[in-house]
Amino acid sequence: xxxxxxxxxxxxxxxxxxxxxxxxDYFALLKxxxxxxVIFTAFVGMVVAPxxxxxxxxxxxxxxxxxxxxASGALNMWWDADIDAVMKRTEARPIPAGRIPRAEAAAFGxxxxxxxxxxxxxxSNYLAAGLLAFTIFFYVVIYSMWLKRSTPQNIVIGGAAGAxxxxxxxxxxxxxxxxxxxxxxxxxxxxxxxxxxxLALYKRGDYERAGVPMMPVVKGEASTRxxxxxxxxxxxxxxxxxxxxxxxxxxxxxxxxxxxxGFVGLSWAVLNAAEGDYTSSKRLFGFxxxxxxxxxxxxxxxxxxxxxx
Amino acid sequence: MAEEFEPERPLTPEELKQRKRRNVAIGLSLxxxxxxxxxxxxxxxxxxxxxx
Numbered sequence: 001x002x003x004x005x006x007x008x009x010x011x012x013x014x015x016x017x018x019x020x021x022x023x024x025d026y027f028a029l030l031k032x033x034x035x036x037x038v039i040f041t042a043f044v045g046m047v048v049a050p051x052x053x054x055x056x057x058x059x060x061x062x063x064x065x066x067x068x069x070x071a072s073g074a075l076n077m078w079w080d081a082d083i084d085a086v087m088k089r090t091e092a093r094p095i096p097a098g099r100i101p102r103a104e105a106a107a108f109g110x111x112x113x114x115x116x117x118x119x120x121x122x123x124s125n126y127l128a129a130g131l132l133a134f135t136i137f138f139y140v141v142i143y144s145m146w147l148k149r150s151t152p153q154n155i156v157i158g159g160a161a162g163a164x165x166x167x168x169x170x171x172x173x174x175x176x177x178x179x180x181x182x183x184x185x186x187x188x189x190x191x192x193x194x195x196x197x198x199l200a201l202y203k204r205g206d207y208e209r210a211g212v213p214m215m216p217v218v219k220g221e222a223s224t225r226x227x228x229x230x231x232x233x234x235x236x237x238x239x240x241x242x243x244x245x246x247x248x249x250x251x252x253x254x255x256x257x258x259x260x261x262g263f264v265g266l267s268w269a270v271l272n273a274a275e276g277d278y279t280s281s282k283r284l285f286g287f288x289x290x291x292x293x294x295x296x297x298x299x300x301x302x303x304x305x306x307x308x309x
Numbered sequence: 310m311a312e313e314f315e316p317e318r319p320l321t322p323e324e325l326k327q328r329k330r331r332n333v334a335i336g337l338s339l340x341x342x343x344x345x346x347x348x349x350x351x352x353x354x355x356x357x358x359x360x361x
Contacts, residue, residue: 022327023334054356060349115342123349 025094029077029105030070030112037292038069038165044296045169045184047303048247053124053173060123061172065165068116068132072139072161074109078102079144087206109140124172131171135164149211152218159192160185166296180247183238184296190238191292194231194267197224198285201270202278225271228284232267236260239295248299249308255298259291 042065046058053061077084077095085096094100113136121129143158151157163185170181200207200214201224207214216224239256242248248256266287269280302308320328 020324020327022330026331026334054352056348057352060345063345119345119349122346122353 021099025099028094029074031073035066035070039066042165042169044300045166046173049170049173051174057123064116064120071109071112072136074105075140076144078105083210086210125175128172131168135161152213152215155196156193159189163188186238190235194228195288197228198281201281229267229271232264236264249302252298259294263291
């Protein structure tokens with residue numbers, strides 16, 4: 001990891017910005033947008049899981065899961081500060097912008113990791129706490145420290161970290177992690193590559209500058225577009241599987257089939273787009289967020305409204 | 310023995326304001342954490358108490 005591209009540590013900037021970080025900068029270290037997706041998918045896992053959990057304990061468990069996700073985000077920003085500094089998408093983050101020293105982000109993330117796992121163990125059970133600890137470990141050590149800079153399969157394998165929250169939520173509510181919970185994991189896991197590769201297609205220059213071996217940088221656009229389409233086909237089929245195993249009802253079947261068809265259609269457009277034309281990949285990136293939200297929201301509605309289960 | 314951190318200059322009013330905001334946030338977070346642990350402990354104790 002090189003610090004060459006980074007601004008000096010704020011504490012060494014005598015007379016400048018070394019004490020200007022506010023609470024909002026520390027909050028930004030937690031990657032709040034990622035955190036909101038984690039909260040949502042973990043909540044769905046909790047609701048879909050069999051059994052009942054005290055509502056207050058459920059809220060505290062969700063808070064612990066959210067803080068754990070935020071902690072791994074802070075540790076990721078600590079480790080990847082040099083990359084963030086050279087990418088337009090991330091150069092305004094608190095560390096590359098010089099508002100928070102790297103060591104402080106590491107301490108902040110480490111402290112919150114321990115705190116969140118302990119809190120989840122206290123509020124729910126050891127299985128959920130263990131899964132949360134594994135999620136943090138996987139995201140920081142396996143993805144950030146190892147895979148991200150070494151292979152174009154980085155987000156394929158690393159996607160497991162982002163896919164675990166519904167399983168953690170399920171375990172928090174029921175004390176178990178059966179196959180059904182891992183179907184939700186599979187949906188997010190297979191959604192991650194086409195989602196990030198659609199972004200990487202039109203942000204390729206950023207990743208190239210930062211030396212991150214994303215698929216379009218290493219294998220080129222044509223290969224990435226083919227792989228996006230292949231994953232879209234597998235994802236569309238997997239997206240319907242909660243209905244097939246009896247976890248979801250007909251509303252979910254309709255929504256997942258419709259959204260899956262949309263995903264495949266947009267991926268087909270990405271596959272057939274001319275080199276350098278990123279309109280379709282931008283559309284797919286936006287739609288992929290809607291796709292995941294739509295699937296999990298429908299599961300949630302079905303279970304809360306008593307339409308299923 | 311750890312050396313004390315000595316700023317190379319007095320903090321500006323803006324920096325003092327941000328430091329105060331950080332301190333308030335840390336205080337509130339710690340207070341919330343204590344309250345959460347207390348509530349969770351009470352709920353767990355209530356759940357394990359013998360009925361009747």
